[in-house]
Amino acid sequence: MYNGILPVYKERGLTSHDVVFKLRKILKTKKVGHTGTLDPEVSGVLPICIGDATKVSDYVMNMGKTYEATVCLGSTTTTEDQTGEVIERVNIEKDTITSTQIDDVLVQFQGVITQVPPMYSSVKVNGKKLYEYARNNQVVERPERQVVINQISRTSGLRFEHNDCEFDIIVSCGKGTYIRTLATDIGKALGLPAHMSKLTRTQSGGFDLKESLSLEAIQTLHEQDALQEKLFPIEYGLKGLKQIVISDDEIKGKILNGQKFNKAQFEQNIDEIVIMVDDTTQKVLAIYEPHPEKIHEIKPKKVFN
Template sequence: MYNGILPIFKDRGLTSHDVVFKLRKILKTKKVGHTGTLDPEVSGVLPICIGPATKVSDYIMEMGKTYEATVSLGSTTTTEDQTGDVIEQKYILPGEITAENVDLILKQFEGVITQIPPMYSSVKINGKKLYEYARNNEEVERPERQVHVYKIKRTSELRFEDKHCQFDIIVGCGKGTYIRTLATDIGSALQFPAHMSKLTRTQSGGFDIKDSLTLNEIVELHEHESLQEKLFPIEYGLKGLPQIIISEENIKAKILNGQKFEKTMFQQNIDDMVTMVDEDTQKVIAIYEPHPEKQDEIKPKKVFN
């Protein structure tokens, strides 16, 4: 049985669920899970957890992502991307905006910013996904959310065509950031309607697009019984968490039994989740977190037996 994390290149036209469904058939296992959805019209890296590695999918999702996007000024759409119906237009001609204007505005979107999720998204309001409301032409109040944009930079010249202006950006961001919404908000700041006309995810959870495999490549590797060599270990998906190296056998045994510990047992300050790593094997044996009621204790969140 396979065990590990497999970065996949998702083509446009496939949903993340499609990828998982196809992998389950190829690998003949149900223990396959993705680490955050990619819209059907978005291509790029999609880390997939297989076998026992599905236990760490939540932690991979917490790690940062990087996108390459095209912002199109001159029209906005119902979906905030190129797939929706145009709902507002304001034609733009060369000279009405400059690269310097764009760069100044982009700086405003670095750091912690406020977003309102798009109507065509899977965010749930009152137990129902926003896109379900949108498809029924129902308006619903969408709560603001705080997201973190680590970096945002223009990577192309401004392109003027068909009374629109397009430019490319690279965005490094945290969980829950909508690049579609970022594109429309950039347009608003420039005083033009806008939408995102193309998007590729180049990094996710520490995995790079250059390390990603296509479904066809996976089929071939599976048939030649060499796919396991391409899987990343569980530890790779937890590299965003601090580590505590455990050498004493009696402590390892207690960890594997799910025992709680006093924080003072360890030299590191433990203010959030940490991984317990076996010094001999370099394998993660558990994830611990501060006890919610006893401030001097830590308790197991997940044990890998």
């Protein structure tokens, strides 16, 4: 039985659910889960949690992502990317826009920004996914959301072809950011219709595209009994959380039994989620969080027996 986190290279044309389905067949286990979906036409790293590591998928998702995207100025689409129908178009000539204008606008998107998720997305409104409304030609009010852009910059020159202007950007961002919405919003800030014409996720949850394995490579390693050494331990998926190292065997036992604790028992200030780590094995024992009602207590969120 495999336990750990596996960075998988998702090819264009596959859904994240396709990847999970194929891995379940290859590894012959149902305990496989992804850490946030990638659209079918997006390629890149998709961290997959296997076995007990499925307990930490939410925390891997919260660790941030990096994308390489192509923004196309000249047209907007129903899906905000290259797969949708064009709903607005203008011809872009070489004197329409300059790289300086674009760079000045990109700076405005760094930090905390507000996005309205695209209609073709899995965001739920009244218990129903937005893309379900879109497919039925229903229009609903979409809730604004705050997302974090840690870094955004242009990585190519401007390419003028077919009455469009394309350029590449790199974006490091937090959970819930829609890069195709970012592309259309960049266009709006420039006063031009725009969409995202290509996207690759190069980092996710601390995993890099360079260390990601294709499904074919995973199958080969599995058949050679060499896959486990490619899996990252559960602790890797929790490295974004504060940790408390436990050396007292009695406390270790209480943690593994899911007991609550008074915060005063620990030297560290606990005002957020923490992980309890065994000092001998360096393995995570449990994830604890402040008690919602008893301000002096912490309670277990997940225990790893």
